Amino acid sequence: MEPTFVNNSDGLGFDRRALLRAGTVTGIGLAAAAVPLLGRSAALAAPGGPEPSAPGLGLTKFKDPLRIPPVLRPRGRGGHDELTVRLVTADVTLHSELPPVPMWTYEGVYPGPTIAATAGRPLRITWENRLTGNIPVKAVDFDQPQGSSPDPLSNYPGTEGCQEVAGVAGLPPWVAVHLHGMLAGGGNDGWMENLIGPGDVQLSAYPNDQASTTLWYHDHTHHVSRFSVYAGLVGLFTSRTEEEPALGLPGGGQDVPLVLSDRNFDTDASGALAGGSVHKVGMIGAQRLMRAHAAPFTLVNGVVWPYLEVKPRWYRFRIVNAANSRMYRLMLLADGVPVAGGLRVIGTDQGLLDRPVPVDGALNLSPGERAEVLVDFTAFRGRTLKLVNTFQGITPGAPDRKNDLLEPDVMQFRVADRRPDTAYAPPVVLSTSFKRVGHADLPHEQAPRWVLICGPGSSNVPEMWEMEEVDPAGLTFPTTGVVQVRDAGGTLRTLRRTSYAYEEGRTFTIAHGSVEIWNYLNLTGVPHPMHMHLGHFQVLAREHYDVTGFDRVTRGTSRPVTFKGAAALDAHETGEKDVIRVGTAGDIVPGPDGTPGELVSVAVRFPVVGRGVHHCHMLEHEQHMMRPLVVSPAAHLHAGGHH
Incomplete structure (x- = not known):
């Protein structure tokens, strides 16, 4: 029935x-x-x-x-x-x-x-x-x-x-x-x-x-x-x-x-x-x-x-x-x-x-x-x-x-073995209020956020790193917590870890009502679903990267992780989302030339204010792959001349 x-x-x-x-x-x-x-x-x-x-x-x-x-x-x-x-x-x-x-x-x-x-x-x-x-x-x-x-x-x-x-x-x-x-x-x-x-x-x-x-x-x-x-x-x-x-x-x-x-x-x-x-x-x-x-x-x-x-x-x-x-x-x-x-x-x-x-x-x-x-x-x-x-x-x-x-x-x-109902046809147009983000909707003057997914470290659990872009002058490679990325356009970026443990004090602080680009880079072959509170996003791109330059002992790159090719978005990844899989959903192939790493870029809107979190939604990973985030009224971020 x-x-x-x-x-x-x-x-x-x-x-x-x-x-x-x-x-x-x-x-x-x-x-x-x-x-x-x-x-x-x-x-x-x-x-x-x-x-x-x-x-x-x-x-x-x-x-x-x-x-x-x-x-x-x-x-x-x-x-x-x-x-x-x-x-x-x-x-x-x-x-x-x-x-x-x-x-x-x-x-x-x-x-x-x-x-x-x-x-x-x-x-x-x-x-x-x-x-x-x-x-x-x-x-x-x-x-x-x-x-x-x-x-x-x-x-x-x-x-x-x-x-x-x-x-x-x-x-x-x-x-x-x-x-x-x-x-x-x-x-x-x-x-x-x-x-x-x-x-x-x-x-x-x-x-x-x-x-x-x-x-x-x-x-x-x-x-x-x-x-x-x-x-x-x-x-x-x-x-x-x-x-x-x-x-x-x-x-x-x-x-x-x-x-x-x-x-x-x-x-x-x-x-x-x-x-x-x-x-x-x-x-x-x-x-x-x-x-x-x-x-x-x-x-x-x-x-x-x-x-x-x-x-x-x-x-x-x-x-x-x-x-x-x-x-x-x-x-x-x-x-x-x-x-x-x-x-x-x-x-x-x-x-x-x-x-x-x-x-x-x-x-x-x-x-x-x-x-x-x-x-x-x-x-x-x-x-x-x-x-x-x-x-x-x-x-x-x-x-x-x-x-x-x-x-x-x-x-x-x-x-059921009965006459089919063939009168119905799905609508050609669904939501008229939904639209894909375009070039004009993105914050071109603001640097993207970087979140890296790494394999187990000294604590024997996967880690989620928040990063900042830095000048590589004076750095030696590999250095713990420093990752270089060569993107699809050939640009080389040097990223340094700022936080990864939940209890660390430094937190991504975001202006209410703003739009930001977040780059999730998975340095492993295992996919992770990344979830964000206080915001929702659209997926801009999914790309495969050669991550064999990441030294898993030193926990930094000996040579840059490098763009290999673009990957298609799944049908359900083209709408508004709050969880995105970062990493291939196919076979996990061991070895140095096995499953590629993956970078997923999303455009995030922050329509509400408060203290929340972003984390991996594999529940066995939540406690060690979770970080706070704060969305604040924009005027409060610069009140009294301070940030």
């Missing part, structure tokens, strides 16, 4: 009767699972069915229907809207063959309710902490002495061969809620050190004057967000402007959120899945360098490998990568063959594009990124399609054990 959103029926915006029908009730009277797709109409009879998952995983694929998170609609209070969202501990059913999983949640469901706001209406949310108990996540790691493994332990459930990570099991429920992508001032952004404990509330005022968009909210507690988000503190936020209804985009049951995440689960003494969440990572070599977190069970809207019954017509999907570190390369397959142009991007992190753009190949979404896509099912009457995760260089839909892709399937679509 088609997905249905929950209508507003009480002060919170929940249809409580529907929630109570959906599953067991928590202590505050809300269901512990999001509203499922109820019933099945004979008129929508569709093909497809359950399938076995990869050996060792123990759950059946495509057995459970996709659930749609309930919807919260704010209440009007004169010139603004208000809403209360409660954080509660709940047991959540993620798969019908899996025992209920203890989770920290928003309003008892995972993902949390979709907050449906009206753009232009200022919004005040009271985030109320009613969490109980310590964090419901078992954190473990395992040693990979030889580095790369053809089939690492992270591909499988359980903790055999692992050791517990100290200090996680006893974490109490302190939280800080960040509405990711909302352009709110620093005082309302969910600063990760302004925590609230049980019984306390976080009061946040959001201007909510952005374009029609899909945002998401999640915990941002400093040092432990990789565990608290994994515990379940994730939800969606949508906002619509007056521009959107006139476009005639698929709505109602054809407007479907897809919140992607991955999980691992504990096992009992017999090896059967026991239901508890396990955060498991490999530690490489004697230095114990942490691999990126990746888990074998893919969840969509909190259901492991769900199916969705659809009509043969157009659908709109709002896809959010809410995984800790996994990057999704999504493809739509019919009978195992990629559907050419099967995904058409209409929106990005910060709103609709000016026109639909077909995806050429895979849709690459790094953690924190969103993409709204249209899918046409009219040609697939009575057939079954799959959404899969894949890597470049392997057959789409095939596993890749060494890269933690034991089970590549994400979800199944079952297209």
Whole structure:
């Protein structure tokens, strides 16, 4: 049956009767699972069915229907809207063959309710902490002495061969809620050190004057967000402007959120899945360098490998990568063959594009990124399609054990055997308010900011360096923290590190309302998703660089990193964004002539004031790849003749 959103029926915006029908009730009277797709109409009879998952995983694929998170609609209070969202501990059913999983949640469901706001209406949310108990996540790691493994332990459930990570099991429920992508001032952004404990509330005022968009909210507690988000503190936020209804985009049951995440689960003494969440990572070599977190069970809207019954017509999907570190390369397959142009991007992190753009190949979404896509099912009457995760260089839909892709399937679509609805055609023009930045919009008299991404240093973790351009006179090379860059035009720049640890005092300070160019230069072959608070941006260019001149021991360049060639932007990278992947989404090739480094240039606007951060959105990297930034009224920067 088609997905249905929950209508507003009480002060919170929940249809409580529907929630109570959906599953067991928590202590505050809300269901512990999001509203499922109820019933099945004979008129929508569709093909497809359950399938076995990869050996060792123990759950059946495509057995459970996709659930749609309930919807919260704010209440009007004169010139603004208000809403209360409660954080509660709940047991959540993620798969019908899996025992209920203890989770920290928003309003008892995972993902949390979709907050449906009206753009232009200022919004005040009271985030109320009613969490109980310590964090419901078992954190473990395992040693990979030889580095790369053809089939690492992270591909499988359980903790055999692992050791517990100290200090996680006893974490109490302190939280800080960040509405990711909302352009709110620093005082309302969910600063990760302004925590609230049980019984306390976080009061946040959001201007909510952005374009029609899909945002998401999640915990941002400093040092432990990789565990608290994994515990379940994730939800969606949508906002619509007056521009959107006139476009005639698929709505109602054809407007479907897809919140992607991955999980691992504990096992009992017999090896059967026991239901508890396990955060498991490999530690490489004697230095114990942490691999990126990746888990074998893919969840969509909190259901492991769900199916969705659809009509043969157009659908709109709002896809959010809410995984800790996994990057999704999504493809739509019919009978195992990629559907050419099967995904058409209409929106990005910060709103609709000016026109639909077909995806050429895979849709690459790094953690924190969103993409709204249209899918046409009219040609697939009575057939079954799959959404899969894949890597470049392997057959789409095939596993890749060494890269933690034991089970590549994400979800199944079952297209009803009925007359297709061919009357609909996507609009040729989408947002008339969106436009790509041009030469005249850029700050040509101001030097760009430089942010460098480096591999592990003395602390054995990746680093993010803030840089300044300096005169190379008197410098010797290589020198720690000094990097020379020869760009596409042949210009040689010498950059010196100014800050890289979160606690260092020097901070990028930006004039409110200004536009700046930020250059992100990745000196490694591993991609990183870079996220900015208090601002949003458009991507100007993606370029490949030869980074073999960077001395990883000295931590500086012995010869300049050098431009190799321009790279194309993905379809969802051409709009307004707040997260950008820096680094190739394809194969990572070892060796001195392997995967190139990458430089991504963005034009950033800063429409709000306050203290925020910019950081890598791989949650396992947040605590050591995060730096503060300050946006200040322009007049304050020079008051009294001082800067």
